[in-house]
Amino acid sequence: MKIRGVFIEDTFAEAFTMRVARVIITGRSRRWVQAAALKLTGFATSVIGCKVEAGIERDLLPGETPDARPGVSVLLMTMGKDDLGKRLIERVGQTVLTCPTTACYDGLPEAPDRVRVGSALRFFGDGFQASKVIGGKRFWRIPVMEGEFLVEEKFGMLKGVGGGNFLILARTADAALSAAEAATDAMASQQGVILPFPGGVVRSGSKVGSRRSKTMIASTNDAFCPTLRAVTRTALPEEVNSVLEIVINGTEAAAISKAMQSGIDAACRDGVVAISAGNYGGKLGPHHFHLRQIMSGRDT
Amino acid sequence: MNDGLTARLKSPLSEPADFAEVLPLGWPQLAARDLAERPVYLADERVSLGDLFEIQGTPVGRIRFEGDLSAAVHFGVGLAEGEVTVDGDVGSQAGSGMSGGALVIEGNAGPRAGAAPPGFKRGMSGGELIVRGSAGVEAGASMRRGLLAIGRSAGERTGLGMIAGTVVVFGASGADTGLWSKRGSVVALGRITPPVTYRYACTYQPPHLRLQLGRLKARYGLPVQRRYLTGQYRRYSGDLAELAKGEILEWAAK
Numbered sequence: 001m002k003i004r005g006v007f008i009e010d011t012f013a014e015a016f017t018m019r020v021a022r023v024i025i026t027g028r029s030r031r032w033v034q035a036a037a038l039k040l041t042g043f044a045t046s047v048i049g050c051k052v053e054a055g056i057e058r059d060l061l062p063g064e065t066p067d068a069r070p071g072v073s074v075l076l077m078t079m080g081k082d083d084l085g086k087r088l089i090e091r092v093g094q095t096v097l098t099c100p101t102t103a104c105y106d107g108l109p110e111a112p113d114r115v116r117v118g119s120a121l122r123f124f125g126d127g128f129q130a131s132k133v134i135g136g137k138r139f140w141r142i143p144v145m146e147g148e149f150l151v152e153e154k155f156g157m158l159k160g161v162g163g164g165n166f167l168i169l170a171r172t173a174d175a176a177l178s179a180a181e182a183a184t185d186a187m188a189s190q191q192g193v194i195l196p197f198p199g200g201v202v203r204s205g206s207k208v209g210s211r212r213s214k215t216m217i218a219s220t221n222d223a224f225c226p227t228l229r230a231v232t233r234t235a236l237p238e239e240v241n242s243v244l245e246i247v248i249n250g251t252e253a254a255a256i257s258k259a260m261q262s263g264i265d266a267a268c269r270d271g272v273v274a275i276s277a278g279n280y281g282g283k284l285g286p287h288h289f290h291l292r293q294i295m296s297g298r299d300t
Numbered sequence: 301m302n303d304g305l306t307a308r309l310k311s312p313l314s315e316p317a318d319f320a321e322v323l324p325l326g327w328p329q330l331a332a333r334d335l336a337e338r339p340v341y342l343a344d345e346r347v348s349l350g351d352l353f354e355i356q357g358t359p360v361g362r363i364r365f366e367g368d369l370s371a372a373v374h375f376g377v378g379l380a381e382g383e384v385t386v387d388g389d390v391g392s393q394a395g396s397g398m399s400g401g402a403l404v405i406e407g408n409a410g411p412r413a414g415a416a417p418p419g420f421k422r423g424m425s426g427g428e429l430i431v432r433g434s435a436g437v438e439a440g441a442s443m444r445r446g447l448l449a450i451g452r453s454a455g456e457r458t459g460l461g462m463i464a465g466t467v468v469v470f471g472a473s474g475a476d477t478g479l480w481s482k483r484g485s486v487v488a489l490g491r492i493t494p495p496v497t498y499r500y501a502c503t504y505q506p507p508h509l510r511l512q513l514g515r516l517k518a519r520y521g522l523p524v525q526r527r528y529l530t531g532q533y534r535r536y537s538g539d540l541a542e543l544a545k546g547e548i549l550e551w552a553a554k
Contacts, residue, residue, distance in 0.1 A: 067510035068529070103507050130483065130545065132466065133426075133445065134511045136520075150507040237394055 001292050006268035007274060008291050013165045013260070014279035016075040018053070019084045020160030020251055021115065022107030024060065025096055026071040033059075035203055036102045037072045039095035044076070045197045048206075048218055052087040053077045053162060055194030066105045066152075071188035074109055075194045077249050081246050084157055085115035092151065094119050097142065111156025116152040140147040143252075161287050164193075164248035164256035167205065167224065167276040168267050173242040175271025176203075180244040186266035192255030193248050202245040208280055221278070240273050253287050261294050302359045304383075305332055307353040309367025315343050316371050316391065320350055324378035328361040370410070376403040377417065378426060392436065393417065396431040398446070404430040411436035411455065413548060414448045423446065424465060430520050437474065438468045443484065449516055451523070459486050462546060468516065470523060477553075481539050481546035487512070488550045489528055498538030503552050506533055527553075 001008040020268040023040065027033040031128075037056050039213035044054035057073040065071035076091070078084045096104045104117075118140040122129040125142040131153070132139050168183070170176035187193065205224055209214035222228045224243045225237040236243070246263055250256040264275050277291055319342040327335060336350025348354070353365070353403060361382040369529075370389040377399040380434055386394075389407035394502075395414045410429040416423040424445035430449045431439070437455035440448040443465040450467070458476035459467045462484025469477070473492040478484065486492075487509065510529050517524035528551060536548040 067507065068508070068514060132485070132508050132512065134447075134508065135515050139511070140510055141506075145504075147504040148507055150511075182346075 001295065003265065003275075003295060006272045007085055008264070008295055009274055009276045010292055011277050012279055012282070012291065013277035013289040014130050014282060014285040015161050015163035015165075015253075015256065015289065016079070016285040017287070018047075018079055018160050018162035018235075018249065019081055020075055020077045020158050020249075021088055022057070022091065022251070023074045023076060023088070023096075023155065023157050024065060024105040025070055025074065026060075026065045026067050026069040026103050026105070027099070028069065028101035030059075030070045031098060032101045033072050036096045036099035037074055039099070040074055040076075040091050041196075042095075044091075045202075047077075047079055047162075051078065051083065052091070053194075053196040054091075055196045055200075055249070057104040057194055058189040063093075064220070067104075075160075075249065076129075077194075077196075077252065079117075081113070081157065083199060085117070088115060088117045088155060089120045092117055093124070097121060097124065097144070097149050097151070100146055106137075106152045106153065106155040108156030108158055111158050113157040114154040115157050115251060116153065117155045118153040119160075121151055121180075126177065132166055158251060159209055160251045161253050161256055162249040163285060164250065164253075164260060164287070164289055165278050165292055166260055166264055166291065168244045168246070168272055169224075169236060169240045169274040169276060170242050170272045171239055171243075172271060173271060176244045178241040179267040179269055179272045180246060182269060183246055183267040184262035186250070186262045187246075187259045190255070190259050190262070192252060193250040193259045195246065195286045196249055197247055200246060202247055205243070205245040205278060208284075235276070237273055245278065253289075257289060257294050260291075261297075264291065264295060303362070304362030305335065305355060305357040306350070307335075307355045307363060307365045309353055309365070309369070312368055313352070313371040315529075316373055317352070318344055319372050319476055320377040322346045322372035323376050323384060323520040325380050327363070328359060328382035331338060331359055332356055333355060335359075351364050370408075373410075374417070378428075379403055389433070394431075395424060395427075395448075397422070398424050399428060401424040401430045402430065404432070405430050408433035408452075409439065409450075411438055413421065413439040414443055414446070415439065415441035415460075422463065424467055428520075430516075430522070434471065438506070440465070440484075443467075447512075451521070453490070462486075466512065468512070478546065478548050480537060480542050482543040483545040485546065486548045487533075488548060490551075492548065492550055494536045494548045494550070495539065497541045498548055499536040501537050501547075503532050503534050505531070506535070506549055509533070509549070 041054040060071035085086040122140040206218035206223040332355040380400040392410035424446040432451040434452040441460040453471035458477040464483040469489040495528040518524040532552040533549040
């Protein structure tokens with residue numbers, strides 16, 4: 001299969017079941033909403049080193065938020081149920097509670113699994129906090145020097161999917177970067193997905209384990225490193241000199257398929273040789289995103 | 301769309317009628333003929349709701365009472381579920397002791413709406429009591445949880461001894477509103493003179509009011525102006541003679 005001359009490899013991305021929460025942050029202006037969201041999603045690229053994967057899902061207009069202010073929707077994902085609650089408390093407490101003018105709401109009100117967030121953060125109020133039940137939901141009003149921080153008591157939690165991906169194999173580093181930028185632009189603001197890495201792009205794709213250390217759970221994906229072509233079992237066609245990866249997490253597999261389709265389509269441009277994907281032979285993750293099925297519209 | 305049940309008053313109530321046993325638990329599941337059998341107490345006799353009202357429709361958790369119920373006392377007492385609308389005035393102690401659901405009074409409410417029934421320590425413990433008109437004295441007295449919204453003016457001692465919960469008054473609030481409140485919130489969009497046992501704290505924008513007032517506008521069509529959502533509120537803490545964890549939030553007009 002080729003798209004505009006770019007070869008689509010007959011392979012698949014292998015992804016995992018994760019737990020996901022959607023956090024809605026609102027604020028007086030876009031400036032403070034973004035400030036809180038960037039901190040909340042900072043250092044959250046991979047559970048391998050960050051304990052949580054997070055990203056901005058999309059900006060929300062005032063008409064889309066609970067308090068009719070500008071907002072943003074953020075997804076946070078962990079491997080385990082218990083982890084998600086801990087990460088939410090840590091991160092909302094350190095990055096949203098601290099940010100001027102913001103409030104924080106649950107973005108998955110229909111999810112039956114609930115984790116306590118506001119009810120833990122309320123203790124910052126040192127006994128001066130108060131709660132209000134509005135429309136059947138409890139909110140905590142925590143007094144802060146600026147005024148009050150409002151946070152919902154519980155947040156919904158769903159099973160999501162983490163680790164959807166594709167690899168852009170390009171003739172030059174510039175071509176790989178241009179294609180990656182086009183891909184992430186095409187996937188931006190798509191509901192139900194986040195791209196947890198910087199700018200949505202990973203330059204350091206990994207393989208499971210290490211050749212040299214038994215304690216490392218991941219190390220550089222040497223098969224896709226152009227500089228190692230001569231000294232390792234390479235997976236790269238001869239004309240490829242740079243590879244970038246896009247990692248996609250989502251609330252459900254269908255959302256990831258849809259994002260991959262638009263991202264890969266945008267990445268198929270001059271200078272790109274092939275599109276591939278990362279997997280572990282299909283034995284580790286239950287979700288398999290076959291590139292050719294997705295691009296032929298059979299898996300969206 | 302199914303609008304639920306309609307109860308049309310057959311003839312005006314000529315004497316006080318006690319509706320305390322009409323809308324406690326289970327009413328939303330009752331067919332019109334079954335609801336018609338619930339008792340109403342007049343001064344010296346017990347009659348059925350069906351004797352006073354013509355009840356029609358299909359039970360879907362909503363009922364609308366049509367007619368002048370200003371002589372109806374204890375209307376909506378013990379309401380725990382469903383949505384009840386009265387298209388006119390209601391007498392004293394409407395919604396007293398309600399724990400859930402919504403009671404919407406399109407007209408005025410008599411004294412002690414949502415308050416504790418005589419001999420009880422607690423008033424409303426949940427639900428939403430909406431009075432589009434004015435409310436009499438001691439509305440929301442001793443309420444424990446829930447929301448009481450008053451579209452026009454509120455009588456003296458509104459929210460007297462509130463344990464918690466919220467009272468929103470769109471018009472003027474009577475004297476001693478919020479007196480002896482423990483944790484209750486009074487939101488005054490009109491004129492109010494906080495009791496001397498409240499102390500001014502600051503002028504700010506309480507973030508939860510955007511949700512609370514937004515909901516009152518969206519769900520009940522109450523006259524929530526944009527300036528109420530974006531404006532500043534003077535916060536008074538009190539009652540200092542009690543726990544002092546209550547508040548009066550007075551709209552500051554900016």
